[in-house]
Amino acid sequence: MHISELDTPALLVDLDVMERNLQRVADYARSHQLRLRPHTKTHKIPALGRRQLDSGAVGLTVAKVGEAEVMLGAEPPDMLVAYPVIGRQKLERLMEVARRTEMTVALDSFEAASQLSSAAQAAGLKINVLAEMDVGMGRVGVRPGPELLELGRAIDSLAPLRLRGIAFYPGHIRGNDDGARQALAELSATVRGAVEDFRRAGLATHVVSGGSTPTLFHSHEIEGLNEIRPGTYIFNDRNTVACGACERRDCAVTILVTVVSTSRRNGLIIDGGSKTFSSDLLLPAGERTFGEILEAPRARFFQMNEEHGYVDLADSGASFRVGDRLRVLPNHVCVAMNLHEVVYGIRGEHVKQIWRVEGRGKLQ
Ligand SMILES: Cc1ncc(COP(=O)(O)O)c(C=O)c1O
Numbered sequence: 001m002h003i004s005e006l007d008t009p010a011l012l013v014d015l016d017v018m019e020r021n022l023q024r025v026a027d028y029a030r031s032h033q034l035r036l037r038p039h040t041k042t043h044k045i046p047a048l049g050r051r052q053l054d055s056g057a058v059g060l061t062v063a064k065v066g067e068a069e070v071m072l073g074a075e076p077p078d079m080l081v082a083y084p085v086i087g088r089q090k091l092e093r094l095m096e097v098a099r100r101t102e103m104t105v106a107l108d109s110f111e112a113a114s115q116l117s118s119a120a121q122a123a124g125l126k127i128n129v130l131a132e133m134d135v136g137m138g139r140v141g142v143r144p145g146p147e148l149l150e151l152g153r154a155i156d157s158l159a160p161l162r163l164r165g166i167a168f169y170p171g172h173i174r175g176n177d178d179g180a181r182q183a184l185a186e187l188s189a190t191v192r193g194a195v196e197d198f199r200r201a202g203l204a205t206h207v208v209s210g211g212s213t214p215t216l217f218h219s220h221e222i223e224g225l226n227e228i229r230p231g232t233y234i235f236n237d238r239n240t241v242a243c244g245a246c247e248r249r250d251c252a253v254t255i256l257v258t259v260v261s262t263s264r265r266n267g268l269i270i271d272g273g274s275k276t277f278s279s280d281l282l283l284p285a286g287e288r289t290f291g292e293i294l295e296a297p298r299a300r301f302f303q304m305n306e307e308h309g310y311v312d313l314a315d316s317g318a319s320f321r322v323g324d325r326l327r328v329l330p331n332h333v334c335v336a337m338n339l340h341e342v343v344y345g346i347r348g349e350h351v352k353q354i355w356r357v358e359g360r361g362k363l364q
Pocket residue numbers: 039042082169211212213214229230231232233
């Protein structure tokens with residue numbers, strides 16, 4: 001099928017670019033002896049999880065139990081839930097997943113560990129656990145030092161949990177400037193210190209899991225890190241380009257839209273708004289635009305309602321008519337994927353794959 005036959009809005013995945021991204025990161029991980037455990041929240045499609053495993057990933061990462069259930073479809077040898085699993089309902093479902101694959105959970109509290117331990121005991125299962133430390137993002141994770149050691153010891157004492165090591169997420173580090181380099185050096189010192197603390201205390205450090213797409217190709221500079229969990233790298237997006245972690249040609253996803261109105265002077269309306277792209281802005285708080293129009297890079301996609309995208313063409317040197325189709329590079333591809341029921345894998349101008357985004361909307 002030619003892409004001109006697709007209805008819009010439609011999310012297109014350039015398969016050549018995606019495959020290149022998968023290969024590059026698998027090669028990087030292999031050459032630095034880092035285990036690759038991609039975060040599947042970016043694509044949410046078991047067939048793509050399978051491809052990641054086939055190209056060298058050792059297992060998969062998810063955020064939610066619902067995503068873990070879906071990703072069993074990729075038949076991963078093991079899975080990491082990189083998010084504290086709290087509450088009876090979720091834990092019961094998690095145990096069902098753990099009957100079908102080796103399961104690891106990253107968590108940051110005694111409460112989370114003790115709930116997980118009770119659920120594992122009731123199910124007669126052993127669950128691996130990583131102690132989550134905060135390396136500066138200020139989201140989840142305890143502080144490295146005595147707090148992390150206390151958490152590690154608590155997990156270690158809670159059979160049938162098996163402490164495997166440490167997890168962290170350096171989501172606050174973006175870019176290649178001096179500030180980012182300094183932050184990476186500090187991160188390396190923090191991780192090294194945490195691993196040494198654990199070793200001295202006789203706690204396990206088999207897994208030291210971190211990594212994001214912006215810091216991806218610096219992972220080998222972080223002392224003690226042995227596992228990386230990038231997610232966005234499979235597709236990349238405008239934010240990945242903006243932080244210098246990839247080039248425009250490494251972005252696999254565009255959203256095909258139709259011009260539905262040109263009634264505004266110097267402007268047009270496309271048939272995708274916040275329900276198609278999400279409202280995520282460029283990071284760090286850059287210009288307020290919601291995507292880049294490939295056919296008119298100087299046009300400004302400056303505003304959205306749910307189903308309307310507002311594009312300013314002044315200074316763009318471009319003009320379009322109702323019915324024209326445009327391709328837009330989204331700011332944040334993970335959230336855009338979550339908004340689409342199906343997505344289309346293309347080679348050149350031809351649709352080669354249609355995937356259902358099975359993990360979309362799995363909030364629980
Ligand atoms: C805990 C955790 N690990 C890994 C990732 C993957 O990061 P990225 O999408 O930058 O590759 C995320 C992304 O949000 C995350 O929250």
